[in-house]
Amino acid sequence: MLKFLVKGILRDHHRSRFPILIVSAGVMLTVLIHCWVSGVLGEMIDTSAAFATGHVKIMSRAYAENEGQIPNDLALSGVGSLVSELNQDYPDMTWVERIKFGGLLDVPDSNGETRSQGPVMGIAVQLFSENSGEVERLNIEKSIVKGRMPRQPGEVLISDQFAEKLDVSPGDQVTLMSSTMYGGMAMQNYIVVGTISFGVVAMDRSAMIMDFTDAQIVLDMTDSAGEILGYFENNIYSDERARRMVAAFNMKYEPDTDEFAPIMLRLGEQNGLDSMLEYISSFIGMFILIFVAAMSIVLWNAALIGGLRRYGEVGLRLAIGENKGHVYSSMLLESVFIGCVGSVIGTVIGLGISYYLQTVGFDISDSLQNVTMMIPSVFRAHVTAQAYYIGFIPGLFSTVLGTALAGIGIYRRNTARLFKELEV
Amino acid sequence: MQNSKIILTEELVKRFPVGGGYFTALNKINLSFGKGEFAGLVGPSGSGKTTLLNIIGSLDYPSEGKAIVMDQSIGDLTHRQAARLRNKYLGFIFQTYNLLPVYTVYENVEFPLLLLDTTTTERHRAVLDAVEWVGLTDKLKSRPGQLSGGESQRVAIARAMVKKPEVVLADEPTANLDAANSHHILQTMEKLNRELQTTFIFATHDEKVIQYLRRKISLEDGTVVNDENLGNEK
Incomplete structure (x- = not known):
């Protein structure tokens, strides 16, 4: 009997190819959308953490209040001992000092006169310290378009767009003011x-990367830093731990009323990221929920119609002597088969496209010309563990549910009525 | 043979709910059929012949009275028992053939046997025999879409006969066929009735069918108005 039913499924395109195509398409879209929104959200968090916020960030209270202005006159002092203390208290974390600064970059001609100049946004990181991991974190080496990494003090990198604008090539001298x-x-x-x-619009417009010690010297910031960024082990952000750390750290410095006393902020507390992430998360959550629900209804409906279409065949099978339970269970078995095959195909295709979008990404830099947020200019999908099974919710569950509901008619309808509906 | 009653109805009534009331499709039907009969329920549309055929075929239940088929009271059967009765003792032939279009002639005929406890060899033998009875041995691998109306109905007969049922119920079996094919089909069924002692009960108003019947039961408005032996001896 099973062989007979399988033959029927394989030969009847309305029972096999068409439902499998619908299920595959629905599942593929579900997987793709899931990977895409996960990727976009994750990339926004990672980019923000790497370039601006860290997983936690320590600044002076006064600096934190005016952070948008990059007020280096309010920077933290005595950062050497503070970092040692942090390393002792949180040995599994990486702590890095950074200085951000604004200024003017002047490019002289052969006579030393200004050839071109433009406002620059500088970021000083520990380029020569292997332990800081900054080169890898900011993906500096791989982001170099022309030239090489700085090897000694006095060497800097500038963004490729900025270099083109100022007509600067590797080897040229520039003056920072x-x-x-x-x-x-x-x-x-x-x-x-x-x-x-970097692929981050705000950085690529006019960035200058220099070594942290160089910046300390030129900006007269000995043993000072604008901010100290902390990163969790393996670069995986944990909001729960960040909240605990922030509460403990800030409680420790609470009695100190000095405006230069350090304050720690977690990733979400900076740049309105919490509310933005909350908004994006709830939007994405709702979007995925609605999408999965919509796909479920589509697939359920397809299965329902498929089931109703076969009332004639059901009538015939009952007339021949098959009992209702057997007909019903064989319909369910068939829908499990269709759901599984469709879900597997849809998941494979969805993952394939997602992997492609994870590797290649989707460049939206043209639409972000004036954006100052740390948003990546290339959005990528992210293939999560969930992506391997999320498609089975609409693909298998809804298909079987639709067939199950359609099949109830076998029990509710009079056998003679089913028999009359014979139109196979 | 014809004296052993395999189908019996006593004061059989069937009502269907219509609007707020009921429509009586069959009203106090008393009939019996013996083994090997070649009988027809004859009457205009709405006279109750298909309803009576459905109850005899255990596809529907009586509202009142009794319908006993192969010593089993239709009204008392569960779905499962009714299915078993149909599976074991009854065969159906429909006006529109109702062959499964994705299966070959062989597979369509084999289908009822898959529900019975038979071996592959037994099934193969039975299918070949049934197809031979209806003269379609050369069409075993054809699909219904490749067959003419007459050939399709012959496949339907083979499917009904393959398990050698006690009773074959045929609802307007010639309605979609031309005269030549109708006669061919009826001759085939008559031959099977004669050779296998299968009881055939038709629901029809086709004169071509009536001329082959040995017993004609006329129905009008749900009641039997005439039950006559036509004397078409085997």
Whole structure:
């Protein structure tokens, strides 16, 4: 009997190919949408954490209040001992000091006169410290478009777009004009050894990357830093742990009323990221829920119609002497088969496209010309463990449910009525 | 043979709910059929012949009275028992053939046997015999879409006969066929009735069928108005 039913499924395209196509398409879309939104959300968090917020960030209270202005005159002092203390208290975490600064970058001609100049957004990181992991975290080496990594003090990288705008090539000398921590004028020559493209619009527009010690010297920030960023082990953010850490750290410094006393903020507390992530998460959650529900209804309906279409065949089988339970269970078995095959095919195709979008990504930099947030300019899908089974919810569950509901008619209808509906 | 009653109805009534009331499709039917009969329920549309055929075929239940088929009271059967009765003792032939289009002639005929406890060899032998009875041995691998109306109905007969049932119920079996094919079909059924002693009960108003019947039961508005032996001896 099973062989007979399988033959029927394989030969009747309305029972096999068409439902499998519908299930596959629905499952493929579900997997793809899931991977895409997971990727976009994850990439936004990772990018933000790497470039701006860390998983937790320590600043002076005054700096934190005016962070948008990058007020280096309010920077943290005595960061050496603070970092040692942090390393002792949280040995599994990585702590890095950074200085952000604004200024003007001047490009001289052969006579030393200004050839071109433009406002620069500088970021000083520990380029020469192997333990900091900053080069890897910011993916600096792989983001170099022309030239090479800085190897010694006095060498910097600038963003490729900025280099094109200023007509600067690797090997050219540039002059940074900025202000020191104490409000004096800072001016220093550097050699541009490479150009870089991060794929983050706000950084690629006019960034300059230099070594942290170089920045301390030029900005007169000895043993000071604008911010200390902390990263969890394996770079995996845990909001729960971050909340605990922040509460403990801030409680420790609570009695200190100095505005230069350190304060720790977790990732979500910065740049309105919490509310944005909450908004995006609930939007995505709802979107996925609605999408899965919609796909479920589509597949349920397809199975329902498929089941109703076969009332004639059911009538014939009952007339020939098959009992209702056997007919019903064989219909369910068939829908499990269709659901499984469709879900597997849909999941494989969905994962394939998602892997492609994870590797290649989707470039939206043209639409982000004036964006100042740390948003990646190339969005990528992210294939999660959930992606391997989420498609089975609409694919298998809904298909079987639809068939089960359609099949109830076998029991509710009079056999003679089913018999009359014979139109096979 | 014809004296052993395999089908019996006593004061059989069937009502269907219509609107707020009931429509009486069969009203106090008393009939019996013996083994090997070749009988027809004859009457205009709405006279109750298909309803009576459905009850005899255990596809429907009586509202009142009794219908006993192969010593089993239809009204008392569960779905499972009714299915077993149909499976074991009854065969159906329909006006529209109702062959499963994705299966070959062989597979369509084999289908009823899959529900019985038979071996592959027994099934193979039985299918070949049934197809031979209706003269379609050369069409074993054809699908219903490749057959003419007459051939399709012959496959339907083979499917009904393959398990050698006690009774074959045929509802307007010639309604979709031309005269030549109708006669061919009826001759086939008559031959099977004669050779296998299978009881055939038709629901029809086709004169071509009536001329082959040995017993004609006329129905009108759910009651038997005439039950006559036509004397078409075997």
